[in-house]
Amino acid sequence: MHAMAGPRPVVLSGPSGAGKSTLLKKLLKDYGNVFGFSVSHTTRQPRTGEANGKEYHFVTREHMQKEIDAGEFIEHAEFSGNMYGTSKAAVQAVQAQNQICILDIDLQGVKNIKKTDLKPIYISVQAPSIEVLEKRLRDRQTESEESLQKRLNTARVDMELSKEPGLFDLVIINNDLEKAYSELKEVLAEEIQKVQESKKS
Numbered sequence: 253m254h255a256m257a258g259p260r261p262v263v264l265s266g267p268s269g270a271g272k273s274t275l276l277k278k279l280l281k282d283y284g285n286v287f288g289f290s291v292s293h294t295t296r297q298p299r300t301g302e303a304n305g306k307e308y309h310f311v312t313r314e315h316m317q318k319e320i321d322a323g324e325f326i327e328h329a330e331f332s333g334n335m336y337g338t339s340k341a342a343v344q345a346v347q348a349q350n351q352i353c354i355l356d357i358d359l360q361g362v363k364n365i366k367k368t369d370l371k372p373i374y375i376s377v378q379a380p381s382i383e384v385l386e387k388r389l390r391d392r393q394t395e396s397e398e399s400l401q402k403r404l405n406t407a408r409v410d411m412e413l414s415k416e417p418g419l420f421d422l423v424i425i426n427n428d429l430e431k432a433y434s435e436l437k438e439v440l441a442e443e444i445q446k447v448q449e450s451k452k453s
């Protein structure tokens with residue numbers, strides 16, 4: 253058993269543009285009280301439509317470094333020129349609701365979470381190819397050309413490293429969205445059921 257009480261958290265990882273947030277938003281929409289999102293901190297600028305405290309806690313590097321130094325983070329990483337991290341408070345807020353905590357983190361985050369006692373289910377979300385990934389990122393229109401190239405370079409490395417046996421419990425190739433979503437729901441079915449049962453009583 254893992255140290256923290258309640259259902260097992262879920263880690264979604266995989267290259268930028270593979271579809272992690274699309275999939276997790278579907279889960280949160282369909283199972284509102286079963287899942288809770290771990291709101292990370294980041295030093296990147298908010299995108300149009302992103303709200304502070306919802307998608308991320310948008311902070312300065314100085315602010316974040318101070319909190320990291322104070323031991324308030326479970327993990328943190330530098331990704332594509334910005335800092336990202338999961339605070340202890342973010343995970344605890346979800347676990348206090350007896351919900352399945354979903355973490356959307358990069359590969360460095362996965363490696364660092366493996367050193368903790370969180371014991372989540374590790375899921376990698378991959379695009380069918382680097383070409384498809386590039387098209388998705390371009391169509392999303394959130395990145396500058398420089399940021400896009402950085403993310404694609406990181407994605408190439410990520411796609412290779414994610415093949416390491418045992419690193420992930422499941423690799424989902426997100427080609428058809430509904431099919432990918434079904435695979436995600438299937439691997440989480442047992443945990444979802446447990447939470448639903450516990451909420452009945």
Ligand SMILES: Nc1ncnc2c1ncn2[C@@H]1O[C@H](COP(=O)(O)OP(=O)(O)OP(=O)(O)O)[C@@H](O)[C@H]1O
Pocket residue numbers: 266267268269270271272273274275388389391392426427428429430432
């Ligand atoms: N199966 C799919 N088919 C076509 N387009 C998709 C599919 N899944 C996601 N998309 C689109 O691809 C883009 C990238 O998806 P999304 O933002 O969910 O990726 P992400 O993995 O969360 O990226 P990041 O790590 O940068 O936050 C979005 O515009 C989304 O609508």
Ligand SMILES: Nc1nc2c(ncn2[C@@H]2O[C@H](COP(=O)(O)O)[C@@H](O)[C@H]2O)c(=O)[nH]1
Pocket residue numbers: 264265266267268272292293296327328329331336337338356357358359360361362
């Ligand atoms: N290690 C961590 N990685 C994180 C965290 N929050 C998000 N991420 C990852 O960063 C990239 C880019 O995200 P974007 O929102 O700028 O597109 C993506 O791979 C996320 O999974 C975190 O707390 N820790």
